[in-house]
Amino acid sequence: MTDLVDSFSRRINYMRISVTDRCDLRCIYCTDRFDPTLSHDYILRYEEIHQIVKAAAGLGVKKLRLTGGEALMRMDLYRLVEMLAQTDGIDEVSLTTNGTQLARHADGLKTAGLSRVNVSLDSLKPDRFERITGSDRIKDVLEGIEAARKAGLNPVKINMVVLKDLNDDEVLDFARKTLTDGWHVRFIEHMPFVNGNGANGTVAIKDIMSSIEASLGKLEPHLPTSGNGPARYYKLPDAPGTLGFIGAVTECFCAECNRFRLTADGHLRPCLLDDDEIDLKGPLRRGADITELERLIQEAATRKQQQHHLGENGTPEKRQMRQIGG
Ligand code: SAM
Secondary structure (H helix, E strand, C coil), rough: CCCCCCCCCCCCCCEEECCCCCCCCCCCCCCCCCCCCCHHHHHHCCCHHHHHHHHHHHHCCCCCECCCHHHHEEEEEEEHHHHCCCCCCCEEEEEEEECCCHHHHHHHHHCCCEEEEEEEEECCHHHHHHHCCCCCCCCHHHHHHHHHHHHHHCCEEEEEEECCCCCCHHHHHHHHHHHCCCCCEEEEECCCHHCCCCCEECHHHHHHHHHHHHCCCCEEEEECCCCCCEEEEECCCCCCCCEEEEEECCCCCCCHEEEECCCCEEEEEEECCCCCCEHHHHHHHCCCCHHHHHHHHHHHCCCCCCCCCCCCCCCCCCCCCHHHHC
């Protein structure tokens, strides 16, 4: 096996796979509320995703994360999870979801071989949840989180994108959840995509950390057992849950980047924040075999940028977050 190493000696062993660009929420910072979605023929079939994963696994990709859009909008996601989890070389398949449909799928996903889930939740207040997502389904999300915990999809991580003047006053409420409910909460800086997408600006991770320490006590560094990625983890004194901080904008972690993204329409994106993509669906549908897919994946590695240019007029323009997979 030849390992997948990019031009800056970074080993690529992780792929995030968007299985659909459809979502049952319309978060103001993630998507244009009226943008059309792709028709069925344009998105990869499960068998096509499996082919690409087999090629990637042959090059050393070991971890997969399913995302979207909202992955649970796709019919029979279990079938894909099962195929991917049983692929030679794949150690872990996880899911990022908005949680609205998680309660009824958690057990089935676990049985199919899913390891764990991250649930996105930006407010604990029903009216505000509705303002951000365009939906009143916060209760379903909270039930989904509990169902995932009970199904053993642990650690269930709760991702909160901190939005200036929209939900930044809830940081302490989320942090308290690590004390009272054992939640594992991660705070994510808002990334400006396609003209800012209805959010007012980024709240820096260092400010989020300072406000938590000022009110709830010293943050103790904590090394997670799995899935640390770009987050830095801490705990509040005596908290059963953890706090993660992802400074996507103010703390560049590109030097440790180990990932690719596969869009629902079959484009391999070396960097979330760069519009460059390699089409895999076209070659696949014209009959490309595993060797050809491997060659294209290797080419994508050579095209991976050293670092993103967000904040220097480097905002991605071709796709919104919903269309990439986050
Ligand atoms: N529907 C799923 C969900 O809600 O988790 C998966 C797709 S969503 C695009 C993945 C993650 O990207 C979510 O946690 C979302 O909050 C985050 N996200 C979307 N737009 C973002 C932005 N502009 N900056 C930071 N995070 C963003």
